Amino acid sequence: MIEVNDLKVYYYSYRGVVKAVDGVSFQLREGRSLGIAGESGCGKSTTAMALMRLIEPPGKIVNGSIKIDDADILQLDEKTLRKEIRWKKISMVFQGAMNSLTPVYTVFQHFVETAKAHGYQAGKEELREKAIELLKKVGLKEDVLYRYPHELSGGQKQRVVIALALLLNPKYLIADEPTTALDVVVQAQILNELKKLQESGISVILITHDLGVLSELSDDVMVMYAGKVVEYGPIEKVLGNPLHPYTKLLLDATPKLRGGELKWIPGSPPNLIDPPRGCRFGPRCPYRFDKCDTEPELIEVEHNHWVACHLYR
Ligand code: SF4
Ligand code: MG
Numbered sequence: 001m002i003e004v005n006d007l008k009v010y011y012y013s014y015r016g017v018v019k020a021v022d023g024v025s026f027q028l029r030e031g032r033s034l035g036i037a038g039e040s041g042c043g044k045s046t047t048a049m050a051l052m053r054l055i056e057p058p059g060k061i062v063n064g065s066i067k068i069d070d071a072d073i074l075q076l077d078e079k080t081l082r083k084e085i086r087w088k089k090i091s092m093v094f095q096g097a098m099n100s101l102t103p104v105y106t107v108f109q110h111f112v113e114t115a116k117a118h119g120y121q122a123g124k125e126e127l128r129e130k131a132i133e134l135l136k137k138v139g140l141k142e143d144v145l146y147r148y149p150h151e152l153s154g155g156q157k158q159r160v161v162i163a164l165a166l167l168l169n170p171k172y173l174i175a176d177e178p179t180t181a182l183d184v185v186v187q188a189q190i191l192n193e194l195k196k197l198q199e200s201g202i203s204v205i206l207i208t209h210d211l212g213v214l215s216e217l218s219d220d221v222m223v224m225y226a227g228k229v230v231e232y233g234p235i236e237k238v239l240g241n242p243l244h245p246y247t248k249l250l251l252d253a254t255p256k257l258r259g260g261e262l263k264w265i266p267g268s269p270p271n272l273i274d275p276p277r278g279c280r281f282g283p284r285c286p287y288r289f290d291k292c293d294t295e296p297e298l299i300e301v302e303h304n305h306w307v308a309c310h311l312y313r
Contacts, residue, residue: 002028002051002090002172002203007064009046009055016273020046020059022227025298028172028220033204035218035235037211037250041269042224044207045095048174051205052092053081068172087118091170095177095207098157101149107131107160108145114164134163137200138193155186159193166197173197174205179213191216211254215239223247226270226280229298233305243307246281279310287311 009021021043028034036044049055051066053073066073068089073081094100101110111131115122122130132142138159149157158178165173175194179187195217198204206217214221214235221238223231223246231244242248252263267284276282278293285292291310298308 001030001067001069003065003067004047004051005065005067007047007050007066008062009043009050010060010062012058012060013273018272019227019275020272021050022272022275024064024224024227024229026222026229026232028203028205031201031203032219033198033206033217035206035208035214035221036224037208037214037221038224039209039250039265039269041272043227044224045176047224048092048176048205048207051090051174052086054086083119087114087165087170088168089170090172090174091165091168092174093158093161093165093176093178096181097161098154098181101157101160103149106146106148107135107152110160110164111145111167114167118168120168130167131163134166135160137166137197138163139189153186154182155189158182158186158190162190162193162197166202170202172203172205174207176207177209178206180208180210187213211239211251223250226275227272228280228308229306230281230308231306232298237302237305241305243301243305243312244281244309245285245287245311279308 005025007021007024011018011020024047036047038044050061055061061074068085071085073085108128108131111127115127131145135142135144140156140159144156152160179190182190191213194204204217206214208214218235220233221235222229223238223244225246231238231247238247239251242251249265253265255262265284270276270280270283279296282288282292296308296310298306299312301307301312
């Protein structure tokens, strides 16, 4: 189980303190998968980087706790983290990773480098076998091992990146916008591979701005806005009965196969150096009223369905 409590990640810039993640709490129960949704800049990727404890200066985790199974990862030293947690317990497919494969390395060399970086002890032959097994797991054939990135399609590269993330048999896998750069058919294939991984017992944390993608894969969903969680719960509740005005608008802005006019959300997310007083969605919210000048807390409106909005009390 992953348990995040009151996580705050701030970036210290010349212009001021950017409160990128500002009091985020959630749980990922064993065997469930979580989707984190929201517009770019809402803190999704920063939350994920914090789970890996990969926040780098000028960013800093300034508050909160992150427990992964029994380990309180904000208390561990870097060495233990490398040895026991990162890539072994929780691994990540970084946003855009498929485009940063090293052009002069074959896929196998990428496995060799990943093994080195994360202390995977194996001889060359053993590593080769493991790599082939992982490639198969994500729907690729053995011969991909000897190819260079430029010889692979976008979908193949994304599969390779996922296979690399699985090298040390993690229990949790974070995938940050894994389908964003791909065309729809390939998107569906990648989602399918992630679904299979999930069925094999890996808990996937999927980060996306696309609620459609999320609905394919996730058991639970957390909608973020301007560094905060605005709605959280099982997917059928959050997407079936969205309560927060932002979630509703986000759903209206999700292309559907047929019917319905495509809407967009007027305005833009706030400046996180100086966020609006009270509800951060206030300036864009069609339902705003007096009370919204104070910050809404996340409350459980129905069983397991949490919303941060004064419309619900
Ligand atoms: Fe809108 Fe107020 Fe709810 Fe914020 S708290 S989403 S401003 S109604
Ligand atoms: Mg991102």
